[in-house]
Amino acid sequence: MFALIDGNNFYVSCERAFNPHLQGVPVIVLSNNDGCTIARSEEAKSLGIKMGQPYFQVRKLEESDGLVSLSANFILYGDISSRMMRLAASMGPEQEVYSIDECFIGGLQGVPELTRRAWVIRARIQRSLGIPCCIGIAPTKTLAKLCNHIAKDAERKPGSYPAEFMRVCNWQELSTEQREQLLKATPAGDIWGIGKRIAKQLAEAGIHTAWDVAGMPAALAKKRWSVTLEKTVLELQGISCIDLETAPPPKQQIACTRSFGKPVTELQPLLEAISEFVTRAAEKARRDGLVAGQLLVFAYTSPFSKQEPWTGSATVPFTTPTSDTAALVNAALQGMQRVYESGYKLSKAGVILMDLRSAHAQQQSSLFDPADAHTAERQRLMQALDSVNQRFGPGTLKLASSGLANGPNAGWRMKQAKRSPHYTTCWEDVPIAYAK
DNA sequence: TCTGGGGTCCTAGGACCC
DNA sequence: TCTGGGGTCCTAGGACCC
Secondary structure, three states: OEEEEEEOOHHHHHHHHHOHHHOOOOEEEEOHHHOEEEEEOHHHHHOOOOOOOEHHHHOHHHHHHOOEEEEOOHHHHHHHHHHHHHHHHHHOOEEEEEEOOEEEEEOOOOOOOHHHHHHHHHHHHHHHHOOOEEEEEEOOHHHHHHHHHHHHHHHHOOOOOOHHHOOEEEHHHOOHHHHHHHHHOOEHHHOOOOOHHHHHHHHHOOOOEHHHHHOOOHHHHHHHHOHHHHHHHHHHOOOOOOOOOOOOOOOOOEEEEEEEEEEEOOHHHHHHHHHHHHHHHHHHHHHOOEEEEEEEEEEEEOOOOOOOOOEEEEEEEEEEEEOOHHHHHHHHHHHHHHHOOOOOOEEEEEEEEEEEEEHHHHHHHOOOOOOHHHHHHHHHHHHHHHHHHHHHOOOOOOOOOOOOOOOOOOOOEEEEOOOOOEEEOOEOOOOOOOOO
16 A cells, blocks of 8 residues: 655745745746746646746736746755655655655555544644645555545546545545546546656557556557556556655766756856856765766757757766766866867756766775775865865855866767767876865 | 756667677 | 578667656
8 A cells, every 4th residue: 555645836835835925826936047837836827827838938927917936945845845754754654755745655554544644644744834735545656646636636626526535535445436437537648657648649549548548458558558558557457566665776877957047159158067067966976975987968059949959968987986076077078178069059058977886885896996095085075075065055165177178088989970979088087276 | 038957767779799 | 582590788769757
């Protein structure tokens, strides 16, 4: 048995918890640079604002309909999230924090009165944090997701589902007829794991509702689509295929990417932005005790612009995996300098650390490396950097980016053709000067 | 004028090997 | 015209999630 506990319109609810004036009015929260909508209150949804819709398209509603638009405050949302997760954890013995606003609870066999328990947890979260949430309970994760969806829509879209299922919905307590009715009332595309593309393909095959999906032979789902859809079918039939993940799986990559507020047209500001991205990514890696074996750096023009598109990206492998900011910045800047072509208006850039492994294991294996003393010294320096920045705020202490070396050892080769240059360079650590 | 950011998993197809 | 068979590994791209 699984429960899914999910905060409603989470970012908006966080803002409302601190500003009661936001109750009852249309509110949206915007992404970085106030680019597009990433959370909407029910009132904002009623105005027709879509998830991900660009701000410039909805701004006029501020005048005409009293829409309130807020810039995102992720520090606040993260803090409220961890409090909510702590309260949600008392639903059952095992918890998987699935995203900032939702968690699965597992190990519920034998836990009595699950429905009543869910109501109590819900009330606690509402009372102490001011966050409304909905809870779905079912024998599989996909069905728990579905029950959660029903619990939400029964409240906010009257008529979509019977009102008796609003806020808390327990699959176990439903009759066969009720289950059939709910599955038939749910479009296939609303099921967890079925996105736009697959929903369209299913519709072409005459499969429109969750009831239709649950009635598919699992083998057909696998043969014609994929193992992913096969699992979805089985889960809808009540056969659990997706386990609870109580320990987060080891990270495979760490990314830091941003859209620019204004297009970037020169190399220098691009490199400065990239230094910033790498610095953030390196901090994340050190916080998780990881080192990167490879780094990918990229920049591209806006996909919405009518101008000629351009993408530049470079992969830089490290002979010794590292989380050293200077080493990573150096590599990223060298990589970007290799692929950069002037004359384009760049709208986005980023850095992805790949081929991650534990810094601890790394150290073990290089126990007899004569470069070790140097490495250890670097690590202490990075630790000092992190603790200062943690205490006084990000960016208080920075590395001087003197690292625009020309790469004497760059055995790079071209991997992709003209419009999308993609190179690989073999990068070696280069000592770098520090400044306060 | 202005269009998010950070992830994961699966699959097909190419390279390579015997 | 006809063009081995089977295995592994890697990568790019597609699809999904919040």
